[in-house]
Each structure stands twice: as C-alpha cells, then as structure tokens.
Amino acid sequence: MSDLEAFREETRQWLEANCPPEMRQPVRDEEDVYWGGRNASFKSDAQKAWFDACVAKGYTVPAWPKEYGGAGLSAPEAKILRQEMSRISARPPLSSFGIWMLGPALLHFGTEGQKQRFLNEIARGEIRWCQGYSEPGSGSDLVSMQTFGEDRGDHWVVNGQKIWTSYADEADWIFCLVRTDKENKYQGITFMLFDMAGGGVTTKPILLISGNSPFCETFFDDVAVPKSYGDDCPGYVGEINRGWDVAKYLLGHEREMISGAGGGDRTAAIGAAMLRHSGELDPLLRAELAMFDVDALAYSAMGEKFLDEVKVGKAHPAQPNMMKYAGTELNKRRHELMMSAGGSRALEWESEETGGGKPSRNWLRTKANSIEGGTSEVMLNVISKRILDLPGA
C-alpha cells in the first residue's frame, strides 16, 4: 500500500470514528454553519463534538502547518481528506473568513509572531474575522477607497465607512484596508488588523432582496488601531502603505472561494433531484436541466483541474478570475432552474414547507454571486487583459 493509500484508509477510519451521523448531511442553510468567535454557540452536541475532534486533529485547517493549528497535510493528502469528507457528505467543522482569507494572507505575508497568534486563534475558532474592503463610493474601483488612518506615532486613528462587510455585526476582529497616504493611490493603503469591540466601530445590517442581512455597513469613528500587538506582531499585514499587494493577493483567494472551485453542491448536477422533487418535468425544462447538468459537471472537472494545477504552479495567475466568472454565472442559472422546477411552492416566502422561504431567498441571494468579490464584468476585463492580452484592456 502506498503512503497515500494508507493515508486514505486512516482518514476513513478517523472520519468513521469522529464525524457524527448528524454532521454527515449537506449544509441546508446558514444555521448549519459553525462560524466560531467569542459569541458563538453550537446548535447541537454533534456540531460541537465534530468541531472539537477537528480542532484536536488540526482538521479545521488541514493544510496549515501544525505549529499554527493545522494538520500539516501535503497537497495530495489534503485532497484525499476533501474527497473522503465529501464522500460521506461531512460538513465543514468550521467556516470563517479567517480560514479562507486572512489565514492565506498571513501565511504569505505575516510575521512569525502574527502567525503564531492569529492563525492559532482562527484554527481553534476563537476569533471571528470580517473583511473591510468595499466602500459606498468604491465598489469595482476598490483602490479609490477613502477610509483614512491618521498617524499618531504608535497608533492610527481611523475614520470612514466600509460597506458589504460580511457578518460584521457578528464578527470580533476586522482585517481592513485603510488609506494611510492620500497622495499615493496604490501605494498608500495599509492592511490593518483590529478588534471591533475596542470603541468607535458601529455596524448596521443591510436588508437584502432575499430578506436576509448577511452584509453590514461598518462605520469607524476615531478608532484607535495600534501599530503593534507585541513582539513581532504588527497591527498590519505586510508593509505600511503596501496593503494593496495583500488585498490583490487575497482577492485571488476570494475569487477561488466564490467560484466554488472546491466542488460540493455548487458544482453538482441537479436534474435528477428536480425530478424527484417535482414528480414530473416539463419536456422543455428537462432539456434545460440537461444542458445545465452538462455545464455543471464540466465545470466541476474544471474545478478539479484548476486545483491540481494551482498545486504545482501550472495555473495561469489570473485563472481564478475565470473560475469566479464561470462558477457564479453557473450558480445563478442553477437557482433560476430550481425556481422553475419548484413552481408556485418555490414562491412561498415564509412557509414551514419551504423552511422559511429557502428556495426564493436562496435564489435571490445568488444574484450577488456575480457582484461580490469582483463583478462578472470586472472578471471579463481581467481575463481580456491578463490572459488574452487584448490591447487597452
């Protein structure tokens, strides 16, 4: 048996012993997701048991080094773990912007002291982070952002406003782009880290067309941000005024994440499930579902290929933009078809049968997929310029 086969066998046994049956079901909605943080509570004993087991094993962040709370898995091992978890439909033990966004930025740009502290906190689910990027006047044109940090020696005083801060009202800390030099557009932004409970931060949830409020407006009113949290632990990532480099790096990660490159429900075929659900399918709808399934299954192969190529540095550096574009457009189409297959039942906004209007709320939520993290139009601009090398793009 090769080492990897042995690892697969070991992983199966470990999952068998540690993943409770209740955690072996696809995530149905937000309530099934555990985000961690100071104020977090578990929805069930099973959720807690699964989370605790994963923290102990380093499986909340399997590919991170052991000293930062991970399991130090190699890329092929991490893939095997993903495959084995997906085989039994195991839920992620912990979801967070710390894992998806800040973690990768710190692994790439962080100091040893920052990694020791923040990565371990993230891996153990102790601190819930949110991301402060967009501003009311700076959406697609993010670099025009105005939130300003005035230099006061050992700290900055930050004033301004962010928008579309995901779950800011439930987050503990924020990683935030703050302008620290008004003269330099690209080299005048610092990637700051600060506690949102430290005073001067207010959040206001934004009611979306889905009726839910996953995003906030976040206001900073004379917020003091320390330049250091102790030995080798600066209050910013990378260099002062060079936060745009970190932001760009992270946008790549965000696009991969939103694209659903990792597989799962967002890339699966849906036709068979729609038939089971509806009993019968209109022939033209069936045809559209079949065309959709072709695209979805093809895209799932693309996701797999992309991850394989990223691991060995074969992927084009701008390829995440293509993945994000194709993945989000596909997901919107998926939900359009699910609404059609669902008929009038899918229109119900609050009924028990629909779990409080899940089909329609989820459908509406997907419309943001191709806006957040870079619009489809911006993705196409980037592909034109960086991959196709078209003039003036």
Place this chain on the structure above:
Amino acid sequence: MPLYHDDDQAMLADTASQFMAEEGSIKKQLRHWRDRDCKDGFGHGLWEQMGELGFTGILLDEDDGGLGMGHVEAGIVLEEIGRNLTPSPFLTTSVLAATALKHGSDDLKQRYLPGVVSGKAVYAVAIDEGTKHNPARIKTKAEKSGNGFKLSGQKDFVVHGASSDMLVVAARTSGSDDDADGITLFAVPRDAAGMSHDAVRLVDSSVATHTKFDGVELDGDAVIGEVDGGREILNRVLNAGRIGAAAEGVGVARGAMDMTVDYLKQRKQFGKPIGEFQALQHRAAHLYSEVEIARAVVIKAQQLLDAANENGGSEKAELMVSVAKAKVAKTAGLAVREGVQMHGGIGMTDEYDIGLYMKRDRALQEFLGDAYYHANRVAELSGY
C-alpha cells in the same frame, strides 16, 4: 491522477503539435486536397508519416505493434488534428476501428492491425442509419447463411467509407430494431460482393458514404467478438470515438479562438485595434472561459475512460464522455460563430481560414451524437 498532462504526455503533445503544424497544416493538407477535389479528402502520404511516428497505433497494445497508450494520449494527437483541421483517417481507423479490433480474434488482428500501425490501411465504422446518430436502433440485418452470414441494409454517415480497406459494421443478428442485445460487429473487407458506396462530399470537405449491403456474404470469421454480443464492444467503440471527437473539437475551438484573438489585436477600425472595444473583449473572455472548461472535462473523461478500460467499464466514465461530447459541441460551436462574426467580412470569404473551422466543427458536432443527443443521454444516465 491530476488533471493535466504528465511529462511524457507533454512531450507527446510537443511532438504532435510540431508535426501537425508543419505537415498537417491547412495549406498543406485541407486546402491542398480540397482544391484538387481529392476523392478521399485526405492525403495517404501524411497518414503513413503518422504511422512512422507511431501515432496510428497509439491505442493498440505493444504486442500488436502499437504504443499501448490510452485516450489521454490519443486525445493529444486529436487536439492537434483539430487545431490544424488536418484531414486524416485517424479517428475512424486508429480510434474507432482499432478499439473494435482489440476485441477481435487473433486472426482478425493479424489481418487488420499491421495496416493500422503502418498507416497504410484505412478503416471506417458503419453505425448510423438515417440522418441522426441513434445506435440504440439497428436495423441492418445479418442472417445466418451456411457457415457465415448474409448482410442486408443501409448505413449512413460512414466517414471515409469509400476509402476504406475494411468497414466495421454493426448489424442485428437477433431480436428487434430497438433491442440492446442481438447486435454483432463484422469486419467487412473492401471487396465484399454486394456492398456499394454512394460517396458524398460533406460541408467540411471530408467524404462520407451511404453504404448499401445487398446480401453481402460474410465468413463466420468476420465476426468481431461474439455473435449477438456486440453491444458491449459497440459501446466501447462509441465511447472511444466520442471522447476522441471531443478532443478534436477542443482543438477546433482553440484553433478558432486563437485565430480570432490574434485578429482582434491586428484589425484596426475607428483608429484603434478592435480588441480595445469592451463589447468584443467580454465576448472573447467568455469564450476563453468556455474553452478552458471544455478542455478540463475532456481530460477528465479521458482519464476516467482509461481507468474504466483497465477495470472493465464504469458508469461515471460513460456519463462524463457524454458530458464532454455535449460541452465541446456547444463550446466549439460558440468559438467558430464568434470567430466568423468577429472577423467581419473576411470571415465570410473562402480565402480566410476561420470559415473552415466553422465547417469542420459542424461535421464534428454531428459525428457520434450532437449536443442534444448527449445532453439527453446525460439526463437518462442521471435518472431523469
């Protein structure tokens, strides 16, 4: 297995790419033979050169003189064929007929495989009856006659039929038209009495036949595999041919896209390259995205099929072959339509190559099932 080419495969791709660009180019092959109204629609010289390089026997076992490689490797050659629109009997001979013959008797292998390896023989497969691909229905009959069979019926869209030294024919030896069982594959030699070809040139300048079998007498040893047991071999032949056609289609799509993107950078209107216009940039970027996805699903299906052939078939491989064939048909169709449109007026001229891509794509889409056929198959295999 990672979804990209390993070092050996990358080397093969380099060889194939260089060879097809030099020897298989549109000017040297497609236009050359087309403009001379060649009855085969391809050049035998190139086919023999492909034999010398080992390409022709790529799927055959080493014991049979082949390279013993799989669908990933055959697809590498086919993608370059697609890119250069190289007319050749590779798909019908080295992929479809070769896959059938692998299941044949030693006698059949000895008779027919050396010609594949050397690139001196051309074989075709006769499956379709009527204008749309529907291998579930086979009416052509082979009735027991003495020690052999008597073949009657008609096959259509037999690509390279009139140029072939041997035809692999799927015929019914028992049961009714739509039965899965009762199919037998036969190796019918070129000179079989009672076989007649009505050769027609197609839109892409390839030549296919309507082939009639009027009581064609065949020896029992013309049977490939078992009498009445041909369906499984036929399925393997179809899977091999479909993923092969998909790989070629990816080449067509990439060829058309590259040519179009280059044109966007060169053509100037309103004082600047038209590639500066966002209306065209976004369409080109969308096309790029679709072509990347099509490439990914093709290599996924190739790998699954290679693994399935070692382990005796798999439903996942069947499914993904149809996903790939459908996805490529849609994508290559988009590539050639955008190609012609973005080329503007010259895209409509015979002198310019982009229109040749459009023609080849149309024929490839139809070959062994179009996007509608395969999307429907995806639905059926998925249970709806």
